[in-house]
Amino acid sequence: MRDQVLDEMDLERERGITIKANAVRIDYTAANGDEYELNLIDTPGHVDFSYEVSRSLAACEGALLLVDASQGVEAQTLANAYLAVESGLEIIPVVNKIDLAAADPDRAAGELSGVLGGDPGDAVMVSAKSGAGIDDLLEAIVETLPPPGGRPEAPLRALVFDSYYDTYRGVVALVRVVDGSLTEGERVRLMARGVDLDVDEVGVRRPKIERTGSLVAGEVGYLMTGVKDIGLIRVGDTLTNADKGASEPLSGYDEPKPMVFSGLFPTDGDDFERLREALDKLRLNDSSLLYQAETSRALGFGFRVGFLGLLHMEIVRERLEREYSLDLVATAPSVEYRANLVDGGQQIVHGPQDLPDSGRLLSIEEPYVKVMIITPSQYIGTVMELVQSRRGEMGEMNYLSPERVELHYLMPLAEIVFDFFDMLKSRTRGYASLDYEPAEYRISDLVRVDILLNAQSVDAFSTVVHKDRAYAYGRAMVHKLRELIPRQLFDVPIQAAIGSRIIARETVKAKRKDVTAKCYGGDITRKRKLLERQKEGKKRMKMVGSVEVPQEAFVAALRISED
Amino acid sequence: MDPTDSTAEYPPDSPVLADLAASWKSAYIHVPFCARRCPYCDFAIVDESAGGAADHTTYIGAVAAEIGMAADFGPLDAVNFGGGTPSRLAPELLERVIGALEVQFGLSEGAEMSLEVNPEDWSDEYGRGLVDAGFTRVSIGAQSFDPAVLDALGRLHDPDAIARTVSGVRTVGISSVGIDLIFGHPAETAASWERSIAAAMALEVDHISTYSLTVEPGTALSREIRAGAPAPDDDVQADRYHRFCDVASGHGFVRYEVSNHARDGHVCRYNLSTWAHGEYVAFGLGAHDHRWGRRERNHRRLDRYLGAIEAGERPRVGVEHLDDFHQERDRLMLGLRLAAGTPLTPTAERFAASEAGRRFIQAGILEAGDGRLRIIEPMMTDAVAREALSVSWHDC
Ligand SMILES: Nc1nc2c(ncn2[C@@H]2O[C@H](COP(=O)(O)OP(=O)(O)OP(=O)(O)O)[C@@H](O)[C@H]2O)c(=O)[nH]1
Numbered sequence A: 001m002r003d004q005v006l007d008e009m010d011l012e013r014e015r016g017i018t019i020k021a022n023a024v025r026i027d028y029t030a031a032n033g034d035e036y037e038l039n040l041i042d043t044p045g046h047v048d049f050s051y052e053v054s055r056s057l058a059a060c061e062g063a064l065l066l067v068d069a070s071q072g073v074e075a076q077t078l079a080n081a082y083l084a085v086e087s088g089l090e091i092i093p094v095v096n097k098i099d100l101a102a103a104d105p106d107r108a109a110g111e112l113s114g115v116l117g118g119d120p121g122d123a124v125m126v127s128a129k130s131g132a133g134i135d136d137l138l139e140a141i142v143e144t145l146p147p148p149g150g151r152p153e154a155p156l157r158a159l160v161f162d163s164y165y166d167t168y169r170g171v172v173a174l175v176r177v178v179d180g181s182l183t184e185g186e187r188v189r190l191m192a193r194g195v196d197l198d199v200d201e202v203g204v205r206r207p208k209i210e211r212t213g214s215l216v217a218g219e220v221g222y223l224m225t226g227v228k229d230i231g232l233i234r235v236g237d238t239l240t241n242a243d244k245g246a247s248e249p250l251s252g253y254d255e256p257k258p259m260v261f262s263g264l265f266p267t268d269g270d271d272f273e274r275l276r277e278a279l280d281k282l283r284l285n286d287s288s289l290l291y292q293a294e295t296s297r298a299l300g301f302g303f304r305v306g307f308l309g310l311l312h313m314e315i316v317r318e319r320l321e322r323e324y325s326l327d328l329v330a331t332a333p334s335v336e337y338r339a340n341l342v343d344g345g346q347q348i349v350h351g352p353q354d355l356p357d358s359g360r361l362l363s364i365e366e367p368y369v370k371v372m373i374i375t376p377s378q379y380i381g382t383v384m385e386l387v388q389s390r391r392g393e394m395g396e397m398n399y400l401s402p403e404r405v406e407l408h409y410l411m412p413l414a415e416i417v418f419d420f421f422d423m424l425k426s427r428t429r430g431y432a433s434l435d436y437e438p439a440e441y442r443i444s445d446l447v448r449v450d451i452l453l454n455a456q457s458v459d460a461f462s463t464v465v466h467k468d469r470a471y472a473y474g475r476a477m478v479h480k481l482r483e484l485i486p487r488q489l490f491d492v493p494i495q496a497a498i499g500s501r502i503i504a505r506e507t508v509k510a511k512r513k514d515v516t517a518k519c520y521g522g523d524i525t526r527k528r529k530l531l532e533r534q535k536e537g538k539k540r541m542k543m544v545g546s547v548e549v550p551q552e553a554f555v556a557a558l559r560i561s562e563d
Numbered sequence B: 001m002d003p004t005d006s007t008a009e010y011p012p013d014s015p016v017l018a019d020l021a022a023s024w025k026s027a028y029i030h031v032p033f034c035a036r037r038c039p040y041c042d043f044a045i046v047d048e049s050a051g052g053a054a055d056h057t058t059y060i061g062a063v064a065a066e067i068g069m070a071a072d073f074g075p076l077d078a079v080n081f082g083g084g085t086p087s088r089l090a091p092e093l094l095e096r097v098i099g100a101l102e103v104q105f106g107l108s109e110g111a112e113m114s115l116e117v118n119p120e121d122w123s124d125e126y127g128r129g130l131v132d133a134g135f136t137r138v139s140i141g142a143q144s145f146d147p148a149v150l151d152a153l154g155r156l157h158d159p160d161a162i163a164r165t166v167s168g169v170r171t172v173g174i175s176s177v178g179i180d181l182i183f184g185h186p187a188e189t190a191a192s193w194e195r196s197i198a199a200a201m202a203l204e205v206d207h208i209s210t211y212s213l214t215v216e217p218g219t220a221l222s223r224e225i226r227a228g229a230p231a232p233d234d235d236v237q238a239d240r241y242h243r244f245c246d247v248a249s250g251h252g253f254v255r256y257e258v259s260n261h262a263r264d265g266h267v268c269r270y271n272l273s274t275w276a277h278g279e280y281v282a283f284g285l286g287a288h289d290h291r292w293g294r295r296e297r298n299h300r301r302l303d304r305y306l307g308a309i310e311a312g313e314r315p316r317v318g319v320e321h322l323d324d325f326h327q328e329r330d331r332l333m334l335g336l337r338l339a340a341g342t343p344l345t346p347t348a349e350r351f352a353a354s355e356a357g358r359r360f361i362q363a364g365i366l367e368a369g370d371g372r373l374r375i376i377e378p379m380m381t382d383a384v385a386r387e388a389l390s391v392s393w394h395d396c
């Protein structure tokens, strides 16, 4: 059997992380000879995908909470443990990677019992690599976790906990049947959507699909309906019978909410249509991906794209570039602001270009998140300092063990999106982990910083930042651009401005010499060819007002601002 | 009016003179021999420090033979020996070439006969040999009057040798003398450039060419810079250039091309004609010839060049045919280097009216008027020429 059976995507296999949940059924004969069918769902662990985790938890009776024996409990472990507890699931603590030389299984088990309550001895010690303890784990599952309940005779209620797009079969939904049964040939209704569908095929995944004709209460499997539009079958929706269906859906349906927004532009303007097609295709398998065409004077045609978080953003960009061979430039990521208007209205702002004029603007609200950081205790001071410099407010602090501590903060999401995560990792030598969840909106002192070339604002470089950071951003950008923009026929002032107030300024001095001395022995051909070659090199220039800016300068300035 | 009368009649930067020069006929003879290669030079030369003195007689024999193979062109108005270092050749060898040119094409009355001379090669006896050979003009490779800069440029002479050569040229009775200067080497300071300018003025020569030091790929200079040596600075070079122009014009020099300044009556005809899109025949190693809408070039390697001549073939390696439009484009590109500018032909006018042209005009770099298109900020000539080359028949 190959490794990473359930991480099927190339990118998952390469990066070694789960991006998309996957489901599998296995048959198990217990030590006492009883036969079991185990339905397992493997979810991503990263905070960006916690919506998927919570949907999957809603489809289960129990959860295995895995920690790495050499790392101990991490922030995501804790966040996901809380989600499982809230869903009322039975949790089996598992300490994995006990084969590692650096493993400290007892410490990890101690931390787990601190989080979940109970005895450290409850944790099952395993090595997925060597197979040690796997039998104990399977026994623990059949002994500890309750078998699925549900009423087979009641009207159908099945939870859609994931879906994917298959080129030949259309949308395939992964479902957990809670009540009743789901049978081929019947007509079912999506309760949140209010749409009826024909059940073409149902079955289970092992993980290859195996047609069974029907699924009954307690079972997990797949459903095909011939639907091609993935937007129709949303994760979290409840399926019921079209005729005499259930009255109550399974649990509240939430749209996954994008948290981070960024403009994506092809470096080659001719690639705009290809970018649209690529996004459309990606969306078939990722309904959380939202995008809208956008025009930038500096970067041309592109899209404003909403992502679940920074990892999601990075993955989408990488897939677009690799799977669709696109060369992209991305504007600085932004969060969703709310602009309160003088007339009492409110406007959603996904990027600096959406911000209303200061005349109409009363105040701006920004999203705050509850942040959880788990760090070795020696870094507490460092982390606190960093959080304070990023406008964080201290909340609770718990020791998981004498060496490791769990810190809670309230903090603007924009700060996390900016550079907080990298700073946290680098200042704790990679030991701290981070998780967050949306908390509230607060009025903040936010401003839009514009960058002007020769008095013309360059939309690609505008950004919304807290007033305290505006000056540093302006200065850094202006300085970078001064180095990137070639000298022109006239002096080019580069300015950073808040409204009409200039906060930073540098000048690209006019070019004063562009001539070569003489031609060798009347070699006009060579001279002409040299000039033509140089001219060719200038083709990728974009005009910003009367200033020629190489496309590379935009790309480089935006890339640097990511670092 | 013949070229001699025209140069006497019109100032060096006269549009009338420039237009007349477009119909002059010139010859260029390449003399590739150099005592050693200067660190900034990428010309086709034979470095005699490497393999000992080359066989000058064989080379000149080959050049004479090449001249004998050329199609008729009509009498020459200007002949220029460039290099390399023409003054490494004995006057008799130079005279042999002039003889061959005379036989093949004829020389017009009062034709300009010019050569480049390095100061270390000069002696009055050598000069008398030049007069006998028929030379009317000498251009001295002075480069600088600052010993430190001369050293950095790898030159073999000292400043005194320049003065000796100038007065020697006068003594033997050559009627026009010019010097070449190179400015903007990182070893040069503002003060040393000032002294070089003053020294050049004090010599009261007839013509001065000032070239900004350019870093050509593959030269020793470019390797040194890559290894961390200071590179020439464009702004410094622009300052030095303008300073020279100011002082020179105060001394009666008229700038007629980006790098060339002459007193009245002393414009270098070969030079002016080349930039005015005049025709020229060219002979010798790596030489380039321009006639009848064709640009042809010779082998750059001596063995190939000599081999071709020996085989009785013309030593050409390449030819470029230019249709009317492309000739017109060349005329524009070259004419922009002249202070007189280029006639405001429909092509030139289209360029002036183009977006790029308008930007140059607005920036005070280009000027269109009185039937001429001319650059008024010569240090930006390539920027303009680059755009001028991309005008098409269809541009408006
Ligand atoms: N030595 C050792 N390595 C293991 C063991 N189990 C997993 N790994 C390695 O740990 C890395 C992460 O494993 P995954 O199974 O992808 O972890 P995950 O928890 O699913 O990660 P996400 O899905 O991204 O949350 C991989 O490189 C595995 O090879 C183990 O028991 N021992």
Ligand code: SF4
Residues within 6 Å of the ligand: B033, B034, B035, B036, B037, B038, B041, B042, B043, B045, B083, B084, B085
């Ligand atoms: S003397 Fe002139 S041609 Fe000879 S190497 Fe020096 S610069 Fe080049």
Ligand SMILES: [Mg+2]
Residues within 6 Å of the ligand: A017, A018, A042, A043, A044, A045
């Ligand atoms: Mg995984």
